[in-house]
Amino acid sequence: MSLADAARTINATAYGYISSWALLTAAEQRVFDRLPAASSDLSDTYPDADLVDTWFHTLAASGLVEHESDGDTWSLTDDMAKLLSGDNSYADYLGGQIMQQMTPRLMSGSAEQNVLAQVLADPESRRGYEGWFADADEAHAYQSSQYAGSLGPAKALAAALPDPTGRVLDLGGGWGAIARAIAKRHGIDVDVVDFATVIDSAPPADSTVTFHDGNALDPSTWPTSTDSVRYDGAVLSYLFSSIPGSEHDRLLGALADRGVRWIAVHDFMVGGGTWAAAWSLQHAVFVPGHTSRSSDEVNAMLQRHGFTPVSTGPLVDEMTTLTVGVRSSTE
Ligand SMILES: C[S@@+](CC[C@H](N)C(=O)[O-])C[C@H]1O[C@@H](n2cnc3c(N)ncnc32)[C@H](O)[C@@H]1O
Missing domain, CATH: 1.10.10 (Arc Repressor Mutant, subunit A)
Structure with a gap:
């Protein structure tokens, strides 16, 4: 075997x-x-x-x-x-x-x-991650296993990025399994945004990975607005599954407005393998307004914001899809 x-x-x-x-x-x-x-x-x-x-x-x-x-x-x-x-x-x-x-x-x-x-x-009874992670012990228990689970896929995701040339924003990045892999492989800095209860307990990282208490749905809490930082690209790993579907398009638009050259969306996407819908369902029962997306739908959204999908394929076998959109002009 x-x-x-x-x-x-x-x-x-x-x-x-x-x-x-x-x-x-x-x-x-x-x-x-x-x-x-x-x-x-x-x-x-x-x-x-x-x-x-x-x-x-x-x-x-x-x-x-x-x-x-x-x-x-x-x-x-x-x-x-x-x-x-x-x-x-x-x-x-x-x-x-x-x-x-x-x-x-x-x-x-x-x-x-x-x-x-x-x-x-x-x-309407769903409380979402924010409600769940108001309890720091719950956030810690969740993130310690999520971190372990994401270390392997993180290497594959980092390898599939379109040659990052500058700082990367990882929205909903948890304890930074993916951010660390990107920083290490490409020798660049990565900023992780997640809730305070999440980042406060993250394992120590070297100076290439910085954690920010913020909300992916509120761009004013991202480091970009406070530090005038420019990002080469952004990673959304399992974020679409974790926020209301009505926010997906707006989030891509906000990233486009901040001048990113590429966006990598990694998630459970309908049609993306035997366990893709099952894992979407697990999120759908606690994320308010959860919306399942196929990779075609995600790619259409990326295109609407000027990003041409350059690669779409499985990342975690039978479960997740990674799609990357790139644009030539960031003006
Ligand atoms: C399934 S975990 C994925 C963590 C990490 N991206 C990875 O791939 O290992 C989803 C993450 O999204 C975060 N999250 C959900 N909603 C968020 C929001 N509105 N703002 C910031 N982070 C959020 C959660 O706290 C959690 O860390």
């Missing part, structure tokens, strides 16, 4: 629980009875269409539902419909005994609320 096959074997089991959660929730909600349907057809029960699409993309990646050629309608094959819809179906068993009884007892020892079901009904 190769190293890549070993990683895939681990991932198939490690992340299988997300697909399972998506299926068991669909069974519990009896949503299969309503197919074929587009997410907009389900808005009486689920007001956030993007959340529904992310949920169904996760089911589709496991072969449970199909996306019709109109790009909107989700459906079941005849055999799936026999098993998953109607009264006393297999879905009733999955949504009843497995979702409501077995899973909570095995996973947490008590019957807790299903967050996906709750957020589907009430998308």
Whole structure:
């Protein structure tokens, strides 16, 4: 078995629980009875269409539902419909005994609320990273594992950049796994912007990496406005998954206004592998206004702001996509 096959074997089991959660929730909600349907057809029960699409993309990646050629309608094959819809179906068993009884007892020892079901009904209840990381202990626990997880992909991301020639801005850069890799590989300085609870506990870095307490959604908190710093490029790694979708375009526009030559967007993108939608779904349940994007959609946004996509491809196997946009004029 190769190293890549070993990683895939681990991932198939490690992340299988997300697909399972998506299926068991669909069974519990009896949503299969309503197919074929587009997410907009389900808005009486689920007001956030993007959340529904992310949920169904996760089911589709496991072969449970199909996306019709109109790009909107989700459906079941005849055999799936026999098993998953109607009264006393297999879905009733999955949504009843497995979702409501077995899973909570095995996973947490008590019957807790299903967050996906709750957020589907009430998308406004999501608190996002800022609310979550108001608790410094939560931020520390999250970042220590995120940092470990990003060290490997960081090297590949740094290698894929369009030869940085100056300072780089890493928005939502966490403990700086990616910033450190870029600084080391290209011999340049990198500024990381993230919440105070995150940067305050980051492991020490050498002088090439600087941490700034700020908000990616508020350019006035970026170092550019206070220090008149010019950046050659910007990195957004998992930031699109972590902020409302309505902010994506504005954020790229703000970076364009600050004269960056290139932008690298690394994230879970719909169609970007077996686990891409599943990981989007994990973010979608706690990030307010989360919007899943395909790499085509991200590239179209980059183009709107004058950046020509020069490379788009997988970074973490079956999970993430890195797309890089470059422009010739920064005026
Ligand atoms: C999944 S982590 C990714 C961290 C790092 N970019 C990486 O690739 O390892 C998402 C990061 O985005 C940060 N984040 C989310 N919303 C943010 C915002 N509005 N402003 C600054 N950082 C934000 C979180 O605190 C977290 O560190």
